[in-house]
Amino acid sequence: MIILGIETSCDETSASVLKDGIILSNVVNTQLIHSEYGGVVPSLASKNHEKLINHIVNKAISDSKIKLSDIDAIAVTQGPGLIGSLMVGLNYAKGLSVGLGKPIIGISHLEGHLFSGLIDNNIKFPYTCLLVSGGHTQIWQVKSFNNYKILSTTVDDAAGEAFDKGARILGLKYPGGPEIEKTAINGDKNKYKFTIPRVKSNPFNFSFSGMKTALLYLTDEFSKNDLKVELSNIAASYQESIINTLLYKLSDVLDFYKTDNVLIAGGVSANKRFRIKSNKLEKDKNIKIHFPDFKYCTDNAAMIAMVGYKKMLINDISNLDILPFSSIEHA
Ligand code: KG4
Ligand code: ZN
Secondary structure, eight states: OEEEEEEOSSSEEEEEEEETTEEEEEEEEEOGGGGGGTSOOHHHHHHHHHHHHHHHHHHHHHHHTOOGGGOOEEEEEEESSOHHHHHHHHHHHHHHHHHHTOOEEEEEHHHHHHTGGGSSSOOOSSEEEEEEOSSOEEEEEEEETTEEEEEEEBSSOOHHHHHHHHHHHTTOOSSHHHHHHHHHTTSOTTSSOOOOOOOSSOTTOBOOHHHHHHHHHHHHTSOHHHHHHHHHHHHHHHHHHHHHHHHHHHHHHHHHSOOSEEEEESGGGGOHHHHHHHHHHHHHHTOEEEOOOGGGTSSOSHHHHHHHHHHHHTTOOOOTTOOOOSSGGGO
16 A cells, blocks of 8 residues: 655655555655744745655655555645745645545644654554643553554654744744754753753643743843853753753653553654663663654654554545644644
Protein backbone atom coordinates (compact mmCIF):
# COMPACT_ATOMS: atom_id res chain seq x y z
CA MET A 1 0.00 0.00 0.00
CA ILE A 2 1.39 3.41 -1.02
CA ILE A 3 0.53 6.57 0.93
CA LEU A 4 1.36 10.15 0.01
CA GLY A 5 1.70 12.31 3.14
CA ILE A 6 1.33 16.10 3.07
CA GLU A 7 2.20 18.44 5.96
CA THR A 8 1.71 22.24 5.89
CA SER A 9 0.56 23.05 9.44
CA CYS A 10 3.13 25.76 10.19
CA ASP A 11 6.29 26.82 8.32
CA GLU A 12 7.45 23.51 6.82
CA THR A 13 6.10 22.49 3.41
CA SER A 14 6.58 18.75 3.32
CA ALA A 15 5.55 15.67 1.31
CA SER A 16 6.48 12.03 1.78
CA VAL A 17 5.82 8.70 0.11
CA LEU A 18 5.49 5.59 2.24
CA LYS A 19 5.15 2.04 0.93
CA ASP A 20 3.91 -0.70 3.30
CA GLY A 21 5.18 1.21 6.34
CA ILE A 22 8.59 2.07 4.80
CA ILE A 23 9.50 5.68 3.95
CA LEU A 24 10.54 6.00 0.28
CA SER A 25 10.93 9.77 0.28
CA ASN A 26 10.53 12.71 2.67
CA VAL A 27 10.97 16.20 1.26
CA VAL A 28 10.91 19.07 3.77
CA ASN A 29 11.23 22.74 2.93
CA THR A 30 11.62 25.02 5.94
CA GLN A 31 10.54 28.56 5.07
CA LEU A 32 13.51 30.73 5.95
CA ILE A 33 11.67 34.00 5.48
CA HIS A 34 10.30 33.91 9.06
CA SER A 35 13.75 34.12 10.68
CA GLU A 36 13.96 37.85 9.98
CA TYR A 37 10.65 38.42 11.83
CA GLY A 38 11.59 36.42 14.96
CA GLY A 39 8.62 34.06 14.53
CA VAL A 40 6.21 32.62 11.97
CA VAL A 41 4.16 35.22 10.07
CA PRO A 42 0.92 33.34 9.22
CA SER A 43 0.11 35.18 5.97
CA LEU A 44 3.64 34.65 4.62
CA ALA A 45 3.53 30.99 5.66
CA SER A 46 0.37 30.21 3.67
CA LYS A 47 1.58 32.20 0.66
CA ASN A 48 4.84 30.23 0.62
CA HIS A 49 3.06 26.88 1.03
CA GLU A 50 0.90 27.83 -1.97
CA LYS A 51 4.01 28.63 -4.00
CA LEU A 52 5.86 25.44 -3.05
CA ILE A 53 3.33 22.67 -2.51
CA ASN A 54 3.16 21.39 -6.09
CA HIS A 55 6.94 21.33 -6.45
CA ILE A 56 7.45 19.57 -3.07
CA VAL A 57 4.85 16.88 -3.82
CA ASN A 58 6.33 16.28 -7.29
CA LYS A 59 9.81 15.98 -5.75
CA ALA A 60 8.57 13.48 -3.15
CA ILE A 61 6.99 11.43 -5.94
CA SER A 62 10.09 11.48 -8.16
CA ASP A 63 12.47 10.77 -5.23
CA SER A 64 10.40 7.71 -4.33
CA LYS A 65 10.57 6.37 -7.93
CA ILE A 66 6.84 5.67 -7.98
CA LYS A 67 4.22 7.26 -10.25
CA LEU A 68 1.54 9.58 -8.87
CA SER A 69 -1.09 7.13 -10.13
CA ASP A 70 0.43 4.37 -7.92
CA ILE A 71 -0.79 6.12 -4.76
CA ASP A 72 -3.51 4.36 -2.75
CA ALA A 73 -4.41 7.28 -0.44
CA ILE A 74 -3.44 10.82 0.49
CA ALA A 75 -2.82 11.53 4.20
CA VAL A 76 -2.87 15.22 5.04
CA THR A 77 -2.46 17.24 8.24
CA GLN A 78 -5.84 18.62 9.25
CA GLY A 79 -4.73 20.42 12.46
CA PRO A 80 -3.74 21.74 14.92
CA GLY A 81 -1.90 24.51 13.13
CA LEU A 82 -2.29 27.79 11.27
CA ILE A 83 -5.62 27.67 9.43
CA GLY A 84 -4.32 29.36 6.27
CA SER A 85 -1.31 27.04 6.11
CA LEU A 86 -3.39 23.92 6.74
CA MET A 87 -5.84 24.93 4.02
CA VAL A 88 -3.11 24.92 1.37
CA GLY A 89 -2.20 21.30 2.13
CA LEU A 90 -5.81 20.23 2.61
CA ASN A 91 -7.04 21.78 -0.62
CA TYR A 92 -4.12 20.34 -2.57
CA ALA A 93 -4.87 16.91 -1.09
CA LYS A 94 -8.56 17.26 -1.93
CA GLY A 95 -7.70 18.14 -5.52
CA LEU A 96 -5.45 15.09 -5.80
CA SER A 97 -8.09 12.90 -4.20
CA VAL A 98 -10.68 13.94 -6.78
CA GLY A 99 -8.22 13.82 -9.67
CA LEU A 100 -6.84 10.37 -8.83
CA GLY A 101 -10.06 8.95 -7.41
CA LYS A 102 -8.18 7.93 -4.22
CA PRO A 103 -9.27 8.44 -0.60
CA ILE A 104 -8.12 11.33 1.59
CA ILE A 105 -7.28 10.84 5.27
CA GLY A 106 -7.21 13.84 7.62
CA ILE A 107 -4.45 13.41 10.22
CA SER A 108 -3.89 15.18 13.54
CA HIS A 109 -0.45 16.77 13.59
CA LEU A 110 -0.14 15.61 17.22
CA GLU A 111 -0.74 11.99 16.16
CA GLY A 112 2.07 12.49 13.67
CA HIS A 113 4.52 13.43 16.45
CA LEU A 114 3.13 10.80 18.87
CA PHE A 115 3.97 7.99 16.44
CA SER A 116 7.00 9.57 14.73
CA GLY A 117 9.31 7.39 16.79
CA LEU A 118 7.87 4.28 15.18
CA ILE A 119 9.06 5.20 11.68
CA ASP A 120 12.45 3.61 12.26
CA ASN A 121 12.26 2.24 15.82
CA ASN A 122 10.38 -0.68 17.16
CA ILE A 123 8.82 0.78 20.33
CA LYS A 124 6.49 -1.56 22.16
CA PHE A 125 3.05 -0.33 23.30
CA PRO A 126 2.14 0.98 25.80
CA TYR A 127 4.58 3.87 25.91
CA THR A 128 4.65 7.35 27.39
CA CYS A 129 5.24 10.17 24.92
CA LEU A 130 6.66 13.54 25.87
CA LEU A 131 5.66 15.67 22.90
CA VAL A 132 7.75 18.84 22.86
CA SER A 133 7.38 21.22 19.95
CA GLY A 134 6.91 24.90 19.19
CA GLY A 135 3.16 24.71 19.76
CA HIS A 136 2.80 21.87 22.29
CA THR A 137 4.33 20.44 25.44
CA GLN A 138 2.35 17.43 26.55
CA ILE A 139 2.73 13.99 28.07
CA TRP A 140 0.60 11.24 26.55
CA GLN A 141 -0.05 7.65 27.48
CA VAL A 142 -0.03 5.73 24.20
CA LYS A 143 -1.65 2.29 24.32
CA SER A 144 -1.97 1.68 20.56
CA PHE A 145 -2.40 3.55 17.28
CA ASN A 146 -5.91 4.63 18.09
CA ASN A 147 -5.88 4.49 21.86
CA TYR A 148 -4.02 7.27 23.65
CA LYS A 149 -4.82 9.89 26.29
CA ILE A 150 -3.28 13.12 27.48
CA LEU A 151 -1.84 13.20 31.02
CA SER A 152 -0.22 16.61 31.16
CA THR A 153 0.08 19.83 29.16
CA THR A 154 1.48 23.33 29.41
CA VAL A 155 -0.65 26.02 31.03
CA ASP A 156 1.04 28.77 28.98
CA ASP A 157 4.01 28.61 26.55
CA ALA A 158 5.32 25.41 24.95
CA ALA A 159 8.97 24.42 25.50
CA GLY A 160 9.83 25.22 21.86
CA GLU A 161 8.16 28.59 22.32
CA ALA A 162 10.36 29.18 25.39
CA PHE A 163 13.40 28.51 23.17
CA ASP A 164 12.03 30.77 20.40
CA LYS A 165 11.08 33.66 22.70
CA GLY A 166 14.31 33.25 24.69
CA ALA A 167 16.33 33.45 21.47
CA ARG A 168 14.53 36.65 20.53
CA ILE A 169 15.40 38.18 23.92
CA LEU A 170 19.04 37.18 23.39
CA GLY A 171 19.09 38.67 19.90
CA LEU A 172 19.31 35.26 18.20
CA LYS A 173 17.42 34.15 15.10
CA TYR A 174 14.21 32.10 14.69
CA PRO A 175 13.80 29.13 15.20
CA GLY A 176 15.36 29.71 18.60
CA GLY A 177 15.98 26.10 19.69
CA PRO A 178 18.87 25.32 17.35
CA GLU A 179 20.30 28.84 17.84
CA ILE A 180 20.30 28.57 21.64
CA GLU A 181 21.74 25.06 21.40
CA LYS A 182 24.63 26.33 19.23
CA THR A 183 25.27 29.39 21.44
CA ALA A 184 25.21 27.23 24.59
CA ILE A 185 27.89 24.77 23.48
CA ASN A 186 30.83 26.30 25.37
CA GLY A 187 28.74 28.06 28.01
CA ASP A 188 28.56 27.44 31.76
CA LYS A 189 25.15 25.84 32.34
CA ASN A 190 25.33 26.44 36.10
CA LYS A 191 26.16 30.13 36.03
CA TYR A 192 22.57 31.45 36.10
CA LYS A 193 19.64 29.91 37.93
CA PHE A 194 16.09 29.82 36.61
CA THR A 195 13.46 28.42 38.95
CA ILE A 196 11.67 25.25 37.84
CA PRO A 197 8.05 26.39 37.63
CA ARG A 198 5.35 24.63 39.65
CA VAL A 199 1.73 24.55 38.54
CA LYS A 200 -0.50 24.44 41.61
CA SER A 201 -3.70 23.34 39.88
CA ASN A 202 -2.02 20.21 38.43
CA PRO A 203 1.53 19.29 39.47
CA PHE A 204 2.00 17.28 36.24
CA ASN A 205 1.44 20.36 34.08
CA PHE A 206 4.17 22.56 32.60
CA SER A 207 4.65 26.32 32.62
CA PHE A 208 7.35 28.20 30.73
CA SER A 209 6.25 31.82 30.60
CA GLY A 210 7.90 32.71 33.95
CA MET A 211 11.27 31.41 32.78
CA LYS A 212 11.14 33.61 29.70
CA THR A 213 10.28 36.66 31.88
CA ALA A 214 13.18 35.80 34.23
CA LEU A 215 15.47 35.73 31.19
CA LEU A 216 14.21 39.15 30.14
CA TYR A 217 14.94 40.60 33.62
CA LEU A 218 18.37 38.98 33.64
CA THR A 219 19.40 40.39 30.25
CA ASP A 220 18.16 43.85 31.28
CA GLU A 221 20.93 43.90 33.92
CA PHE A 222 23.67 43.74 31.27
CA SER A 223 25.06 46.36 28.94
CA LYS A 224 25.13 45.34 25.26
CA ASN A 225 28.82 44.45 25.48
CA ASP A 226 28.56 42.47 28.73
CA LEU A 227 25.62 40.57 27.28
CA LYS A 228 27.80 39.56 24.33
CA VAL A 229 30.46 38.24 26.73
CA GLU A 230 27.90 36.36 28.85
CA LEU A 231 25.73 35.12 25.95
CA SER A 232 26.94 31.52 25.88
CA ASN A 233 26.63 31.18 29.71
CA ILE A 234 23.11 32.62 29.69
CA ALA A 235 22.05 30.43 26.74
CA ALA A 236 23.51 27.31 28.41
CA SER A 237 21.80 28.07 31.75
CA TYR A 238 18.46 28.83 30.09
CA GLN A 239 18.61 25.69 27.93
CA GLU A 240 19.50 23.60 30.98
CA SER A 241 16.49 24.95 32.91
CA ILE A 242 14.06 24.16 30.09
CA ILE A 243 15.45 20.62 29.80
CA ASN A 244 15.43 20.10 33.59
CA THR A 245 11.79 21.22 33.74
CA LEU A 246 10.84 18.76 31.01
CA LEU A 247 12.70 15.86 32.62
CA TYR A 248 11.43 16.57 36.17
CA LYS A 249 7.81 16.57 35.03
CA LEU A 250 8.34 13.49 32.91
CA SER A 251 9.86 11.77 35.94
CA ASP A 252 6.88 12.75 38.15
CA VAL A 253 4.39 11.45 35.59
CA LEU A 254 6.34 8.19 35.20
CA ASP A 255 6.21 7.65 38.98
CA PHE A 256 2.47 7.62 38.64
CA TYR A 257 1.93 6.09 35.18
CA LYS A 258 4.94 3.81 34.73
CA THR A 259 5.73 2.40 31.28
CA ASP A 260 8.90 0.58 30.24
CA ASN A 261 9.20 2.64 27.07
CA VAL A 262 9.18 6.41 26.62
CA LEU A 263 9.28 8.41 23.41
CA ILE A 264 10.45 12.04 23.38
CA ALA A 265 9.24 13.58 20.10
CA GLY A 266 8.63 16.97 18.42
CA GLY A 267 11.06 19.72 17.40
CA VAL A 268 12.70 20.14 20.84
CA SER A 269 13.60 16.42 20.88
CA ALA A 270 16.29 17.30 18.31
CA ASN A 271 18.24 19.02 21.11
CA LYS A 272 21.47 17.08 21.77
CA ARG A 273 21.90 18.21 25.37
CA PHE A 274 18.32 17.04 26.03
CA ARG A 275 19.15 13.64 24.57
CA ILE A 276 22.26 13.32 26.73
CA LYS A 277 20.48 14.43 29.92
CA SER A 278 17.68 11.94 29.37
CA ASN A 279 20.21 9.09 29.91
CA LYS A 280 20.17 9.70 33.66
CA LEU A 281 16.39 9.44 33.87
CA GLU A 282 16.56 6.29 31.75
CA LYS A 283 18.95 4.69 34.27
CA ASP A 284 17.18 6.01 37.41
CA LYS A 285 13.83 4.66 36.27
CA ASN A 286 15.13 1.56 34.55
CA ILE A 287 13.26 2.41 31.36
CA LYS A 288 14.16 2.88 27.70
CA ILE A 289 13.87 6.43 26.33
CA HIS A 290 13.58 6.62 22.55
CA PHE A 291 14.03 9.62 20.26
CA PRO A 292 12.97 9.79 16.61
CA ASP A 293 15.71 10.12 14.02
CA PHE A 294 16.64 13.85 13.78
CA LYS A 295 14.81 14.24 10.45
CA TYR A 296 11.54 13.10 12.08
CA CYS A 297 11.75 15.44 15.14
CA THR A 298 10.77 18.72 13.50
CA ASP A 299 7.71 18.88 11.25
CA ASN A 300 7.74 16.42 8.36
CA ALA A 301 5.26 14.59 6.15
CA ALA A 302 6.75 11.14 6.80
CA MET A 303 5.10 11.01 10.23
CA ILE A 304 1.78 12.04 8.63
CA ALA A 305 2.10 9.33 5.95
CA MET A 306 2.88 6.78 8.70
CA VAL A 307 -0.32 7.55 10.64
CA GLY A 308 -2.24 7.61 7.33
CA TYR A 309 -0.98 4.09 6.59
CA LYS A 310 -2.18 2.80 9.98
CA LYS A 311 -5.57 4.45 9.43
CA MET A 312 -5.89 2.96 5.92
CA LEU A 313 -5.32 -0.51 7.41
CA ILE A 314 -8.48 -0.06 9.47
CA ASN A 315 -10.30 1.83 6.70
CA ASP A 316 -10.49 5.02 8.78
CA ILE A 317 -10.73 7.40 5.83
CA SER A 318 -12.17 10.94 5.67
CA ASN A 319 -14.71 12.83 3.55
CA LEU A 320 -13.85 15.53 1.06
CA ASP A 321 -15.55 18.10 3.31
CA ILE A 322 -12.99 17.82 6.16
CA LEU A 323 -12.01 21.21 7.60
CA PRO A 324 -8.77 22.47 9.11
CA PHE A 325 -8.64 23.05 12.88
CA SER A 326 -6.35 25.37 14.84
CA SER A 327 -6.22 23.58 18.22
CA ILE A 328 -7.16 20.16 19.61
CA GLU A 329 -10.15 21.70 21.38
CA HIS A 330 -11.53 22.55 17.91
CA ALA A 331 -10.86 19.14 16.38
O1 KG4 B 1 7.76 20.06 15.85
P1 KG4 B 1 8.13 21.38 15.31
O2 KG4 B 1 8.94 21.41 14.03
O3 KG4 B 1 6.89 22.28 15.02
C1 KG4 B 1 5.75 22.32 15.85
O4 KG4 B 1 4.92 21.39 15.76
O5 KG4 B 1 5.68 23.31 16.62
O6 KG4 B 1 8.92 22.15 16.46
C2 KG4 B 1 9.49 23.39 16.25
C3 KG4 B 1 10.08 23.86 17.56
C4 KG4 B 1 10.60 25.30 17.54
O7 KG4 B 1 10.12 25.95 18.68
C5 KG4 B 1 12.10 25.12 17.58
O8 KG4 B 1 12.79 26.20 18.22
C6 KG4 B 1 12.24 23.84 18.36
O9 KG4 B 1 11.18 23.02 17.91
N1 KG4 B 1 13.53 23.18 18.08
C7 KG4 B 1 14.49 22.98 19.01
C8 KG4 B 1 15.58 22.38 18.33
N2 KG4 B 1 15.24 22.21 17.02
C9 KG4 B 1 13.97 22.71 16.88
N3 KG4 B 1 14.52 23.26 20.31
C10 KG4 B 1 15.65 22.96 20.99
N4 KG4 B 1 16.74 22.42 20.40
C11 KG4 B 1 16.75 22.11 19.09
N5 KG4 B 1 17.84 21.57 18.53
ZN1 ZN C 1 5.02 19.75 14.96
